[in-house]
Amino acid sequence: MERVAIIGASMTQFGQREGWIRELLAEAGIACLEDAGVDADELDHLYVSNMASGEFEGQTGVVNALVHDLDAMPAYTQRVDQTSSSGGAGIYAAWQSIASGASELTLLVGGEKMTHRTTGEATDVIASLTHPAEYKHGVTLPSFAGLTARHYLERFDAPRESLAKVAVKNHRNGVDNPNAQFRKEVDLETVLESPIVADPLRLYDFCPITDGSAALLFCPESVAREYADEYVVIAGIDGATDTHVVHERDDPTIMGGVVESGEGAYEMSGYGPSDVDVAELHDMFTILEFLQMEGLGFAEQGEAWELVEDGKTDRDGEFPINTSGGLKSKGHPLGASGVAQGVEIYEQLVGEAGPRQVDAEVGLCCNVGGFGNCVITTIMEAAR
Amino acid sequence: MTMEAYRYEDGSISYPGHPRGPGGTEPVETIDLSEHTAEVITWTESTATPPGVREPNTLAIVEFDLGEAGSSDGDETVRAIGQVTTDEIETGEAVRPVHVDELREPGAGIREPESQDWDGYRFEPI
Numbered sequence: 001m002e003r004v005a006i007i008g009a010s011m012t013q014f015g016q017r018e019g020w021i022r023e024l025l026a027e028a029g030i031a032c033l034e035d036a037g038v039d040a041d042e043l044d045h046l047y048v049s050n051m052a053s054g055e056f057e058g059q060t061g062v063v064n065a066l067v068h069d070l071d072a073m074p075a076y077t078q079r080v081d082q083t084s085s086s087g088g089a090g091i092y093a094a095w096q097s098i099a100s101g102a103s104e105l106t107l108l109v110g111g112e113k114m115t116h117r118t119t120g121e122a123t124d125v126i127a128s129l130t131h132p133a134e135y136k137h138g139v140t141l142p143s144f145a146g147l148t149a150r151h152y153l154e155r156f157d158a159p160r161e162s163l164a165k166v167a168v169k170n171h172r173n174g175v176d177n178p179n180a181q182f183r184k185e186v187d188l189e190t191v192l193e194s195p196i197v198a199d200p201l202r203l204y205d206f207c208p209i210t211d212g213s214a215a216l217l218f219c220p221e222s223v224a225r226e227y228a229d230e231y232v233v234i235a236g237i238d239g240a241t242d243t244h245v246v247h248e249r250d251d252p253t254i255m256g257g258v259v260e261s262g263e264g265a266y267e268m269s270g271y272g273p274s275d276v277d278v279a280e281l282h283d284m285f286t287i288l289e290f291l292q293m294e295g296l297g298f299a300e301q302g303e304a305w306e307l308v309e310d311g312k313t314d315r316d317g318e319f320p321i322n323t324s325g326g327l328k329s330k331g332h333p334l335g336a337s338g339v340a341q342g343v344e345i346y347e348q349l350v351g352e353a354g355p356r357q358v359d360a361e362v363g364l365c366c367n368v369g370g371f372g373n374c375v376i377t378t379i380m381e382a383a384r
Numbered sequence: 385m386t387m388e389a390y391r392y393e394d395g396s397i398s399y400p401g402h403p404r405g406p407g408g409t410e411p412v413e414t415i416d417l418s419e420h421t422a423e424v425i426t427w428t429e430s431t432a433t434p435p436g437v438r439e440p441n442t443l444a445i446v447e448f449d450l451g452e453a454g455s456s457d458g459d460e461t462v463r464a465i466g467q468v469t470t471d472e473i474e475t476g477e478a479v480r481p482v483h484v485d486e487l488r489e490p491g492a493g494i495r496e497p498e499s500q501d502w503d504g505y506r507f508e509p510i
Contacts, residue, residue, distance in 0.1 A: 055494060124434035124493045132500035133400040136487045137467050138430070138437030146428030147445055147465075154426075154475060199429040247445045247465045248398055248406075252426065 005224035008036030008217035014331035015181040017211035024213040032215035040072040044103035049090035049110035050335035087338020088367025088376025110339035111213030144371040145285035146198025156302035164191035166286040174325025176355040181331030210331030214340040230350040236379040238264025255372030258295030265377040273297035277360035280341035282368035283326040338367030349382040387417040422446035436492025481505035
């Protein structure tokens with residue numbers, strides 16, 4: 001099986017953007033091709049990670065629009081929807097296209113346009129992924145986070161402040177990300193006194209609603225040097241699922257999809273948790289950073305909060321998490337987020353992360369869809 | 385008006401029901417959870433609610449113990465999620481299901497009103 005390299009990366013400014021989905025996708029796609037010095041007509045496959053352009057904007061067929069806007073015909077196209085993990089699923093699809101030999105050059109562009117909707121409307125579009133037995137009660141993704149956070153804090157006797165420290169850390173990291181939606185530090189008091197959204201979680205425990213797009217370019221490692229001096233290799237990747245109905249899980253603090261996809265990615269790569277130098281985790285809500293740290297083996301169950309309290313996940317700590325600012329500060333344009341995680345790890349591994357740069361040879365992305373319903377874990381290594 | 389859980393061939397129970405159960409087996413009977421009490425596992429008060437949903441919306445995950453004391457089925461538990469009748473709720477509290485004709489306003493949100501039912505059970509502290 002061919003090893004797969006990433007030879008180009010880009011992301012647009014995340015935040016409240018004037019452009020619509022077509023324009024956002026094209027902006028990131030063109031920038032990625034230019035980053036790698038590749039012409040669009042060289043593409044064999046073009047994938048678009050997008051959750052809900054039809055529901056948000058009334059624009060379907062976004063991948064057909066993009067292939068035309070890039071003038072990449074007759075490239076094969078496919079839209080990848082796996083809710084919030086559409087971006088990670090797009091990385092998996094792109095990896096499969098190259099590893100299988102079906103494509104010699106695959107462009108992945110993830111994007112979402114959301115901010116023209118009210119918070120209630122956007123929350124409802126996302127909540128529509130829930131089971132009817134959940135949806136009719138008005139269950140939302142933030143409410144799942146509140147339910148889980150309370151259980152975690154009570155069961156493991158973790159201080160409420162430890163969740164707030166995730167927000168403080170990721171906002172601090174986001175200050176140095178020029179494309180982040182929020183480039184502003186917040187202090188502990190601000191987080192703990194912000195309005196309640198889903199008790200015990202407050203406004204600053206949640207990511208914002210965001211417009212934006214990100215892209216990655218893939219090819220076989222055997223030809224990567226033809227395109228780029230510096231590149232990264234996908235050492236391991238796997239995807240997995242957990243129950244659609246969240247309360248049916250045996251343990252509310254374990255996301256089976258995180259555990260399973262992590263184990264698959266570790267096995268494929270030959271790496272273990274202690275080999276990972278930097279990670280981008282899906283901090284849609286602060287509690288999710290704890291659950292992924294534990295599910296991926298970076299901490300024992302019920303102990304992730306201690307690493308955050310000790311500063312070990314800070315950018316200058318032993319194990320930096322979410323150097324990009326995470327979804328929390330960078331923003332969460334659904335279909336783009338998993339791709340943007342990949343962009344951050346790519347930049348870290350090729351030494352292009354600027355003031356966010358950490359010393360890293362191996363990086364990991366974990367992209368979570370629904371409330372752990374579907375998960376993709378990707379491990380990348382710097383080319384040697 | 386029932387709060388219907390499924391029991392499957394292997395004895396496992398789920399709410400809501402599915403065509404295949406946790407062990408991959410077929411459902412063999414239904415159990416009306418509305419006749420049972422439950423214990424609150426966790427809860428939240430959600431203030432950022434979508435269109436057609438009450439605000440605030442207090443929700444709980446509860447656990448029903450369907451086993452009869454002294455029987456071999458004493459460890460039969462099943463969980464459910466739902467609205468709570470009050471915002472005064474605590475983990476570990478006992479609740480009972482109370483039927484409500486309309487839990488949220490059908491058609492106010494994105495989901496097609498005809499695609500599902502909208503009545504159900506809220507949990508009331510005992």
